[in-house]
Amino acid sequence: MTEFHDASNVTNPEHTAHHVVPPRTYIFVFITLLIFTGLTVVAAYIDLGIFNPVVALAIASFKAVIVFLFFMHVKYQSRLIKLTVGAGFFSFFVLTAMSLSDYISRAWGLW
Amino acid sequence: MDHAEEHEHVFLPQHLHHFATEEQQRESATFGMWLFLLTEIMFFGGMFFSYLIYRNWYYDAFAVASNQLSVPLGGTNTAVLITSGFFMALAVWASEVRKKGLLVIFLLLTMVFGTVFIGIKSVEYHEKWEKHHIPGAHFDTAEFVNPHAYGINEAPLSPDAATKTQIFFSLYFLMTGIHAIHMIIGLGILVWLTIRAHRGDFTMGYVAPIENFALYWHFVDVIWLFLFPLLYLINRHPGR
Numbered sequence A: 001m002t003e004f005h006d007a008s009n010v011t012n013p014e015h016t017a018h019h020v021v022p023p024r025t026y027i028f029v030f031i032t033l034l035i036f037t038g039l040t041v042v043a044a045y046i047d048l049g050i051f052n053p054v055v056a057l058a059i060a061s062f063k064a065v066i067v068f069l070f071f072m073h074v075k076y077q078s079r080l081i082k083l084t085v086g087a088g089f090f091s092f093f094v095l096t097a098m099s100l101s102d103y104i105s106r107a108w109g110l111w
Numbered sequence B: 001m002d003h004a005e006e007h008e009h010v011f012l013p014q015h016l017h018h019f020a021t022e023e024q025q026r027e028s029a030t031f032g033m034w035l036f037l038l039t040e041i042m043f044f045g046g047m048f049f050s051y052l053i054y055r056n057w058y059y060d061a062f063a064v065a066s067n068q069l070s071v072p073l074g075g076t077n078t079a080v081l082i083t084s085g086f087f088m089a090l091a092v093w094a095s096e097v098r099k100k101g102l103l104v105i106f107l108l109l110t111m112v113f114g115t116v117f118i119g120i121k122s123v124e125y126h127e128k129w130e131k132h133h134i135p136g137a138h139f140d141t142a143e144f145v146n147p148h149a150y151g152i153n154e155a156p157l158s159p160d161a162a163t164k165t166q167i168f169f170s171l172y173f174l175m176t177g178i179h180a181i182h183m184i185i186g187l188g189i190l191v192w193l194t195i196r197a198h199r200g201d202f203t204m205g206y207v208a209p210i211e212n213f214a215l216y217w218h219f220v221d222v223i224w225l226f227l228f229p230l231l232y233l234i235n236r237h238p239g240r
Helices: A023-045 A051-071 A079-106 B022-057 B059-066 B071-096 B100-130 B159-163 B165-199 B208-232
Strands: none
Touching: A023 A051, A023 B071, A023 B208, A051 B071, A051 B208, A079 B022, B022 B059, B022 B165, B022 B208, B059 B159, B059 B165, B071 B100, B071 B208, B100 B165, B100 B208, B159 B165, B165 B208
16 A cells, blocks of 8 residues: 555656746736737738738637646646647647548649 | 544545545546547537638638628627636636635636626627528528628629528537537536635635636637637628
């Protein structure tokens, strides 16, 4: 029993000590999110041609990343959690890429 | 001497007997919550993918239909949702530093802004109902076939292309609707968490329920951060 009861957490140092994120960080993230919401609206009214959706998605992705890192504490989590989050998005991108290649190749040249 | 009498058993919700340490229990809960959120990525991912395909196939119909949505309402709702998420983040902090009064206030503010979001969303849905922009038997393509007669500065669509605006509105109602259902479920859980927080359950070192609910709430926010530009801002400079 004793070798499994590892109260001082020696055998598994990957379990990181809990990190309390201060409100100051949340306020910075909050203001950044509001600014980028304004930016995405402004960018939509400017004719950037093919880059309109690219800019819109880039801004949305940036906002999502800072929500994940700070509001959702991923930055302060163990590698297990970081890997889990990364694996989820990686799987989604793999499925999207495979499905898109199917759609594109069925109507080859018609896109 | 009986083993059970050797030491005092103290029950801590943040350290159940089958976990070696509090940290291990906490990380297990976080890990489990993230696994659930991964299934949510896949769930919403399918809808985002259909959006991607149909937007490419019927781009003109999508652009014109998208311009029927209100950017002021959608933009306001984005800010409202970000504010709600901000207060949820502060609620996690209040729970961690064991400030019961602040925790309850932040949870209530999270609920208030979440409810405002649902309210603005219902105003938008009602407008779609009045304009016959809900896909189905009563869908009206007249504005898209003959936009100038309705004072809309858009290139007219062919009758066939105009029916494809229904695909946009179907995806709009599907994606924003499932997002709204997630929020309504979240608001229900928030009521329960607020009652328990008021009782003092989450300001004695037991943060996991608040923290994991925050993960859910922020995730639903992130979905909206993508829905807003993809649904409202496809092409906001018509007639270029």
